[in-house]
Amino acid sequence: MADIALNARHDPEAAAATRRYFWNRFFVYAVLTLFAVIYLAPLLVVVFNSLREQSEIARNGLISLPRSFRLDAWAQAWGTYCVSGTCEGMKRNFFNSLWMTIPATVISTLLGAMNGYVLSKWRFKGSETLFNLMLLGVFMPGQISLMPWAFLLGKLGLTNSTYGLVLIHVVQGISFTTLFCRNFYVSIPDDLIKAARIDGAGFWRIFRKIILPLSPPILIVTVIWQFTGIWNEYLFGVVFTSGQQQPITAALVALTAGGTTARAYDVMSAAVLIGALPPLLIYLFGGKYFVRGLTQGAIK
Amino acid sequence: MSTHDLTVPVAPPAAPWRQRLGTMVPILVLAPSLAVSFIYVFVFTLWTLYLSLSNSSLMPTYGFVGLDNYASLWANRRWNIAYTNLFLFSGFYIVGSMAIGLLLAILIDQRVRGEAVWRTIFLYPLAVSFIVTGTVWSWLYNPVDGIQAFVRGLGWTDFSFALTANRNTAIYAVIITGIWQSSGFAMALFLAGLRSVDPDLIKAAQIDGASVSRTYRKVILPTIAPIFLAVAVIQIQFAIKTFDLVAALTRGGPGVSTTFPAIYVYDLMFQRGQIGEGAAAAMMMLAALAVVLVPYSLWIVWRRRAEGRNG
Numbered sequence: 001m002a003d004i005a006l007n008a009r010h011d012p013e014a015a016a017a018t019r020r021y022f023w024n025r026f027f028v029y030a031v032l033t034l035f036a037v038i039y040l041a042p043l044l045v046v047v048f049n050s051l052r053e054q055s056e057i058a059r060n061g062l063i064s065l066p067r068s069f070r071l072d073a074w075a076q077a078w079g080t081y082c083v084s085g086t087c088e089g090m091k092r093n094f095f096n097s098l099w100m101t102i103p104a105t106v107i108s109t110l111l112g113a114m115n116g117y118v119l120s121k122w123r124f125k126g127s128e129t130l131f132n133l134m135l136l137g138v139f140m141p142g143q144i145s146l147m148p149w150a151f152l153l154g155k156l157g158l159t160n161s162t163y164g165l166v167l168i169h170v171v172q173g174i175s176f177t178t179l180f181c182r183n184f185y186v187s188i189p190d191d192l193i194k195a196a197r198i199d200g201a202g203f204w205r206i207f208r209k210i211i212l213p214l215s216p217p218i219l220i221v222t223v224i225w226q227f228t229g230i231w232n233e234y235l236f237g238v239v240f241t242s243g244q245q246q247p248i249t250a251a252l253v254a255l256t257a258g259g260t261t262a263r264a265y266d267v268m269s270a271a272v273l274i275g276a277l278p279p280l281l282i283y284l285f286g287g288k289y290f291v292r293g294l295t296q297g298a299i300k
Numbered sequence: 301m302s303t304h305d306l307t308v309p310v311a312p313p314a315a316p317w318r319q320r321l322g323t324m325v326p327i328l329v330l331a332p333s334l335a336v337s338f339i340y341v342f343v344f345t346l347w348t349l350y351l352s353l354s355n356s357s358l359m360p361t362y363g364f365v366g367l368d369n370y371a372s373l374w375a376n377r378r379w380n381i382a383y384t385n386l387f388l389f390s391g392f393y394i395v396g397s398m399a400i401g402l403l404l405a406i407l408i409d410q411r412v413r414g415e416a417v418w419r420t421i422f423l424y425p426l427a428v429s430f431i432v433t434g435t436v437w438s439w440l441y442n443p444v445d446g447i448q449a450f451v452r453g454l455g456w457t458d459f460s461f462a463l464t465a466n467r468n469t470a471i472y473a474v475i476i477t478g479i480w481q482s483s484g485f486a487m488a489l490f491l492a493g494l495r496s497v498d499p500d501l502i503k504a505a506q507i508d509g510a511s512v513s514r515t516y517r518k519v520i521l522p523t524i525a526p527i528f529l530a531v532a533v534i535q536i537q538f539a540i541k542t543f544d545l546v547a548a549l550t551r552g553g554p555g556v557s558t559t560f561p562a563i564y565v566y567d568l569m570f571q572r573g574q575i576g577e578g579a580a581a582a583m584m585m586l587a588a589l590a591v592v593l594v595p596y597s598l599w600i601v602w603r604r605r606a607e608g609r610n611g
Contacts, residue, residue: 028410032407035422039425040421045436061453062445063440111332111333133338134333137340137341139589140344142541142543143585144585146348146569174333175337178333203329234430234431235544238547239566252435253431256548257551263445276428276432284424287416287419287420290423291488294488295488
């Protein structure tokens, strides 16, 4: 492309090519910018509205540049806003989500790593079949498991509790984490394991000394995938918990359901952002791994 | 790894029972997950299947009524709306997000500056929950405060954009939002595909004098055809499971116009106390997934075998 530009002055044909190249570039960036605006606009609208005064939103509508700036809405959304009688904002639901997501992510990832290790490096007769059966869990629609879970959680005394949701997400997550880890461990050379076994290393020793040190890339992918998925989950949260026990997704729906009163867009915007922030931050800082998880999960 | 490891082989041989236990370890490690997955996949499915054949109403009961629940489900107008919506949504959503995703992927593939920034912008909606997306878009669709008000404020005073306020158009609001959320996902997969095409193939086409668009149509896109299928299958799955997005965006309304199968299952089971019929609807969702996924998995297996045979 560079030599075309150099010759442009002398050669009309090359000048035409340069022009074409310019318009080509212009088109590429114009379309990308258009879509970038469409993708970013909703986020900007919410961020702006969380900082504007409600009276200003009521006057100028949701989509408008902020003419006032304050953080009150964030404070209210976090700690004092009233939803159906209780005035505690989102903080309790935020922590519910956190105490649901962290243990479920850690447990399901650890189990997935161990399962993946067995299914790739300690295969036994029928282990491939068992792996394929476990994979079916990836495709199960949550609706199929609602009534059985309702029964089991009732029996275990875990209805309307974060522990119940942790249990559900661990069980549901195992098939994903096993799939991710197994597909990653398959690429570790078997010779490495054989050599270690000849040296007398056993199952756990190989896991700790060889597999785990090689695992960070896949563990990060798995943790990000699980964390975002569980944090964002809604169905089980809304079915099996209520009120103060709800994770933030369910609480957001309850908050914004607002019936007849004028909508407090400023507070609701802040609340929505509080609910979106953890996965967004993970995405911004771990984007590379997020995309990797996505493409791996999809292609397999 | 040095002296300590070397001593292991000369250690006295373990007792036979310990050795046997040693060979059992991998299976013992796997066993709990297997048991739990087995219960989750098979027991839960059979359980729900049985409920769908039972006379359960407010509480699960186990009187057998055969296919009655399925009959009354298919006779129900709301179920009819639900699966019509599902077809409509799936079609537009898949074609729309794949078209936009492919366009963005090809544009980004033109050696643009700041590739990572563009990618981050197009993909971030996927990190955010459907609840957040649905909530925010429900505000944007609100005719009094959202996009309609904004455009009217710019001076186009009879501009009308009130999709969610109308029974006939609310489904398109769901479709647009769904496409917005997931075309970045299609972009990411297509981009990964475009990057995996053998550069020699592209060079050969260029030497033959093929234009850029011709190279894409005749060389690059056919080689990534399997990715189209993968994206489509994943998105059909999303579509069949659609629940959160609708719950946050339209709550199934106005009226029942944006009911989806998943929404209806929830409603039957937990709002109306018709557990039997709800279970039947859930089984229909599973059946829909199976119709898509079973042939796809078989095709994948077949392709892998074929590749294995060819070298």
